[in-house]
Amino acid sequence: MVTGSTSGIGRATALRLARDGARVVVSGRDAGRGREVVQEIRDAGGSAEFVAADLRDARSAAELAAQAEAIAGLDGGSLDVLVNNAGVGAGGPTAGTEEAVFDAVMATNLKVPFYLVASIAPGMAARGRGAIVNVSTLAAARALPGLALYGAGKAAIEMLTASWAAEFGPAGVRVNAVRPGPTRTPGAEAGLGEMLQQLAAQAPLGFVADPEDVAATIAFLAGDESRFVTGAVLDVNGGRMVV
Template sequence: MDISGQTALITGATAGIGRAVALQLAREGAEALVHGRDAQRGHDVVAEIETAGGRGRFIEADLTDTAQVLRLAQEAGEIDILINNAGVYKFLPTSQMTDELFDLHMNLNTKVPYLLVRELAPGMAARGHGSIVNISTIAASVATKGAGMYGASKAALEQLTEIWAAEYADKGIRVNAVAPGPTRTLGTDAMDPATLKTIADTTALGRVAEPEEVAEAVVFLASDRASYITGEVLEVAGGRLSIG
């Protein structure tokens, strides 16, 4: 996908969608900077990349600590692609959402991408090219019971996606977002099958996505194949059910 030789930083890349994105970017020829908190899982992903003939490097950082976010940006160095994937979701009604959980959602889902773009986009601009893909959620645009704080923090990220696209368009940087629907993760694997089926039945396709299916869309937007696409939020959510 025309990303051979480029360097990509993927946050939250030791599991789920982030891992799938890192593996696919590496298969397409990019050097994948695998971020995570668990060093063993991070090194396992890098080993998988290298076994397949790709290039990868693990960077450990706790994104709840602003100083570590800034260190992550510094250690990443000159990158061509930034995938803001790391995030948190706690499904609770507003009456049970604590101040601490509010701050956690806004910090991880909104502030961290903001800091990384602030730190890394100027370098992309100086080199005249770059691509940023933010991972949002269908819950940012579809009211989802219990997901108010999660959806709100990602809706803010979608707004920033459009703003960054406008700010950096004349500097050779494209900024887009992918909004996945229900996707198979460690969390869904632990769910009761009946609950998972209920979630799957909310999509037109009637199933949850595999992480690799979401990664396809992310890597496409990150690549030069999407050279005339910026400021867009692409839903990868299995379609919506019709009324009636």
């Protein structure tokens, strides 16, 4: 299952995992876009189902997990991969940030992944296999003005990645994260505009990533080729962390 997979990095990840042979549960708030992603996967010969989900709290996370498990269980399958991608962006100075904004960002970006893992990882552990990939951000490791709230929530996800790797690893469940830099998604382009290229120019490679660049790394962490990798946070940011 890929959360927030109706656009951007999530959409690219769902398409990539389907192309690699996975049966994908696509989830998101927009049913129309969700059906489009599913149809694109099916037209390419893959298998996918859509589950509408407005992820805001523990209950919505548990409900989505139950639906995804039921879909995965059809024909004797199981939910072996969870990609925590759904997120709420927030930018601006700390002073003046409304409590409702704080709560919405932390609910979707931190609480929901926590309870999705709480609902799904035990089943993976019981089967002795599974891969969880959390989507973080460059702002979790680099102090970027105006992104204190967003970065803090994603930094917490990176800590959870390490904790979950230690907790579920002995049962065969791997937990990793990716840390994307500037990526050409609808949300990033709308929120950052020309600043997207300016941020990318600060890295050695100097260009804005496509969602498929991040999806390729997620697919690696979800697949058997990374069977000896857990607790890692892989930078997908053009080398921004080295300068």
